[in-house]
């Protein structure tokens with residue numbers, strides 16, 4: 729069996745670029761480093777290339793140019809060691825398995841012990857108590873997304889990649905998750921990279937927000953979110969928090985990302 733990865737990995741993208749077949753340039757040659765154990769949000773206009781960037785880091789798309797190293801190894805290696813989890817917009821749960829069954833399968837595939845109590849804790853963390861034995865078709869879209877988040881967390885990944893994981897989740901649950909998840913990532917020492925359309929959510933969750941230009945994506949601002957943790961929903965109204973949100977919006981505006989389609993302030 730492959731050895732375990734010890735500690736959260738840093739991620740280094742060097743000259744990373746993606747041109748889709750047909751000539752659509754999604755990501756311009758880009759150098760980005762994600763520090764070990766930090767949470768970084770990627771924000772930018774719709775269609776700018778955020779998901780493409782994240783999918784390349786996940787090893788799900790092949791870069792047209794450049795390299796990605798996760799803790800010094802290529803993404804495929806990290807995937808093989810089950811050190812990487814993804815939760816994307818489309819939850820892709822197996823329809824014939826319950827919430828618990830989907831989580832158990834992820835653990836089995838990662839060759840991790842199936843600990844019923846730990847699974848119950850995760851299901852409770854994402855607010856799905858009472859739905860452990862329910863199949864995806866009987867869940868709402870937001871509940872399916874939360875089940876996918878629980879599944880992504882179950883294997884205790886060293887690197888967690890989240891693409892709009894709360895897209896269909898209701899506002900109150902989003903706020904709860906935005907409080908609970910960073911605590912878990914901190915306790916476990918997870919390197920987290922997330923894509924979100926919400927600037928407030930980016931600031932609430934992250935140590936750092938990277939602002940991308942309209943397509944093809946390139947880094948236009950790199951903003952440290954040096955606000956104390958834990959952060960609560962009411963903190964969003966405090967001047968320090970609002971100043972960070974304003975800084976992200978200013979960078980988006982300067983990059984021309986707000987021209988056609990404003991990003992949500994919430």
Ligand SMILES: Nc1ncnc2c1ncn2[C@@H]1O[C@H](COP(=O)(O)OP(=O)(O)OP(=O)(O)O)[C@@H](O)[C@H]1O
Pocket residue numbers: 748749752753754772773774775776777778779780781943
């Ligand atoms: N599989 C694919 N084949 C061809 N083009 C693609 C593919 N996936 C994405 N694209 C194109 O790449 C560009 C960037 O898409 P991407 O999904 O990365 O953007 P995004 O910033 O994540 O968008 P959104 O915020 O709306 O989810 C778009 O022009 C899109 O049409």
